[in-house]
Amino acid sequence: MRYASFVSELAASGSDAWALHSRAQERQQAGDPVIVLSVGDPDFETPAGIVQACKDALDAGATKYSLAGGIADLTGAVARNESARLGMTVAPSEIVVTSGAQNALYVTMRCLLEPGDEAILLAPPYVMFDGVVRSSGATPVHVPLRGDAGFTIDADALEAAITPRTRVVLMNSPHNPSGAVAPPETVRRVLEICRRNDIWLISDEVYADLCFETSFDSPIAMEGGRDCTVVIRSMSKSHAMSGWRVGWIVGPADLCAHARNLLNNIQYGGSAFIQHAAAHALLNENDALTAMKDAYKARREILVQYLSGLPGVDILRPDAGIFCLLHVGGLGMDGSTFAERLFEAQDVSVLAGGAFGPALRDHVRISLCQPEPVLIEAATRIRAFIGGLKETTAA
Ligand SMILES: Cc1ncc(COP(=O)(O)O)c(C=O)c1O
Numbered sequence: 001m002r003y004a005s006f007v008s009e010l011a012a013s014g015s016d017a018w019a020l021h022s023r024a025q026e027r028q029q030a031g032d033p034v035i036v037l038s039v040g041d042p043d044f045e046t047p048a049g050i051v052q053a054c055k056d057a058l059d060a061g062a063t064k065y066s067l068a069g070g071i072a073d074l075t076g077a078v079a080r081n082e083s084a085r086l087g088m089t090v091a092p093s094e095i096v097v098t099s100g101a102q103n104a105l106y107v108t109m110r111c112l113l114e115p116g117d118e119a120i121l122l123a124p125p126y127v128m129f130d131g132v133v134r135s136s137g138a139t140p141v142h143v144p145l146r147g148d149a150g151f152t153i154d155a156d157a158l159e160a161a162i163t164p165r166t167r168v169v170l171m172n173s174p175h176n177p178s179g180a181v182a183p184p185e186t187v188r189r190v191l192e193i194c195r196r197n198d199i200w201l202i203s204d205e206v207y208a209d210l211c212f213e214t215s216f217d218s219p220i221a222m223e224g225g226r227d228c229t230v231v232i233r234s235m236s237k238s239h240a241m242s243g244w245r246v247g248w249i250v251g252p253a254d255l256c257a258h259a260r261n262l263l264n265n266i267q268y269g270g271s272a273f274i275q276h277a278a279a280h281a282l283l284n285e286n287d288a289l290t291a292m293k294d295a296y297k298a299r300r301e302i303l304v305q306y307l308s309g310l311p312g313v314d315i316l317r318p319d320a321g322i323f324c325l326l327h328v329g330g331l332g333m334d335g336s337t338f339a340e341r342l343f344e345a346q347d348v349s350v351l352a353g354g355a356f357g358p359a360l361r362d363h364v365r366i367s368l369c370q371p372e373p374v375l376i377e378a379a380t381r382i383r384a385f386i387g388g389l390k391e392t393t394a395a
Helices: 005-012 017-029 048-059 072-086 100-112 129-135 155-160 184-196 253-266 272-284 286-307 335-346 372-394
Strands: 095-098 118-123 139-144 166-172 200-204 229-234 247-250 314-316 323-327 363-367
Touching (some): 072 095, 072 229, 072 247, 095 100, 095 253, 100 166, 100 229, 100 253, 129 139, 129 166, 139 155, 155 184, 166 184, 184 200, 247 253, 286 314, 286 323, 335 363, 335 372
Parallel strands (some): 118 166, 166 200, 200 229
Antiparallel strands (some): 095 247, 229 247, 314 323, 323 363
């Protein structure tokens, strides 16, 4: 029997880098003293008030079909929060609630792209971006971020990559995996390029609530941004709710109407009791969000402090998010070899940068999703591993 051709392409786009993560998880579950820093799943419990709101909603009978694109309580809460964050009035009609940002990305791409179209991704892109573009039959075109300059966007290179087939630019700031935040003047330039060329700008702002010093200025709130920008958001990281699967799209009302129709065909509405909890979180749990952000910031300091000044490696200090990138090329090995050998020697799993494409071949991504004492132990082991390499080379 035949399958649609895109499903085999999707299967082939998986990366070996995740195999180490799976091994680490298996060994951890078997009781070995493994520290898993290879994934970005918040270690914090979902705040108790959110869990209670979910239980209350279940008790109140929110267990039936719900409206595709979000119950009114949640779209109202999102509208309130996004209006405050973006400094502009966002109406519920400009919001579509999805099953996490991943679902929001998929729905957006399906609404905007078709076979023959091109989507520009700023590389290294978040690992799932290629797949969502390919799922719509379109072709991803990678434009490198400037790795030599803190993973900043090269707007000239972006403009040069535009062809008559380009329909979408997909931007992710704060950026996974580097944690870089694009400055407003760069975002404005990207927006101008998109407007001039009649191209949609998709702005993945999943980490926007986790900016440590600077905030991220969204293109949707900039002059001319409203008509052509689609913002992708999630509660997975900011509220430690990865398993609840809540995210949303902010975009023009027409696009949102299409997205709701599509969602009706995909899922026929999300879980109402989860959405009640999400609405509670957005309206009442800001303190919990701030506390988690402060914790990630403190963890960043720890990693940067422990891994700075070591021979052969270079730690990139992230502006936001839940990861640090470590360049390991100076040790004479790529990220994949480093990750394998570190795991063998010290039982610490990190993600080889190759998972994000060839630009990060010589990097590893280290997650901040462990409590401070565990992170300190992991950083101590990483130091010991690197120190051991130096001794082996010297011997
Ligand atoms: C940049 C980026 N976008 C989207 C997602 C998907 O998030 P969600 O859990 O909301 O589907 C992630 C998750 O790691 C991410 O890092």
